[in-house]
Amino acid sequence: MRALIAFLLLSTSLGLGQAPANEAAPTKTLTVPAGQKLLMQLKSGINTKTAKPGDGVYMETSFPVSIDNTMAIPAGTYVQGVIDNVKRSGRIKGRAEVLFHFTTLIFPSGYTVSVPGSVNDVPGADNGRVINKEGSVQADGTKGKDAGTIAGPAAEGAIIGALARGGKGALIGSGIGGVAGLAEVLFTRGNEINYPAGTAVEMVLQRPITLEQPRITEAKSELVPREGPKRLEKPRLTPEPAPR
Secondary structure, three states: OHHHHHHHHHHHHHHHHHHHHHOOOOOOEEEEOOOOEEEEEEOOOEEOOOOOOOOEEEEEEOOOEEEOOEEEEOOOOEEEEEEEEEEOOOOOOOOOEEEEEEEEEEOOOOOEEEEEEEEEEOOOOOOOEEOOOOOOEEOOOOHHHHHHHHHHHHHHHHHHHHHHHHHHHHHHHHHHHHHHHHHHHHOOOOOOOEEOOOOEEEEEEOOOEEEEHHHHOOOOOOOOOOOOOOOOOOOOOOOOOOOO
């Protein structure tokens, strides 16, 4: 009996001694701080004429992000987002606006993490600017364009009226031309936001994100294909020998 108890105690002590050796090493992590900016390109266009809340936004990072000389977010990482609000431009007043936020980073390895980010800038875009911290993008105004639309027909009408009935005719003609120009403005919407695929967009992180370093550069996942299908070669047929 004493021998059995001694054997059990010895086995337990050996097991406890081996436990630390079997523990997995802690995973190395990288933390990307809040305020970090990511430069991306649109993979699918955005247009306030057709976009609606709930539509997906798809982008790809065009420049890598490194933390302490270590790769954190490589170029070619997919970025997903969703449109929250869309406002079309008005006929008399009101500029087009679109608000969307980012939800997910999909690394080339297939590693996926949530990303709390918003639009910080749309560099190089011909129309639109970020107007608040939420990342709302607003189209440029058409005030000068509308004034020219009304003034142009008014001036033409004044010339025609002056040729017809002198000074009084000029006043009447300018009034008729001005009404025509105003009608054109009333029935024409202002600038819409139209960002085609390839447009540069800059995101800013609202909160820090922690990444598992080994998963950033691990083998590529089949869920995120980066190359097109390989060309299949036709099988070579060996002719059968002719009968003797």
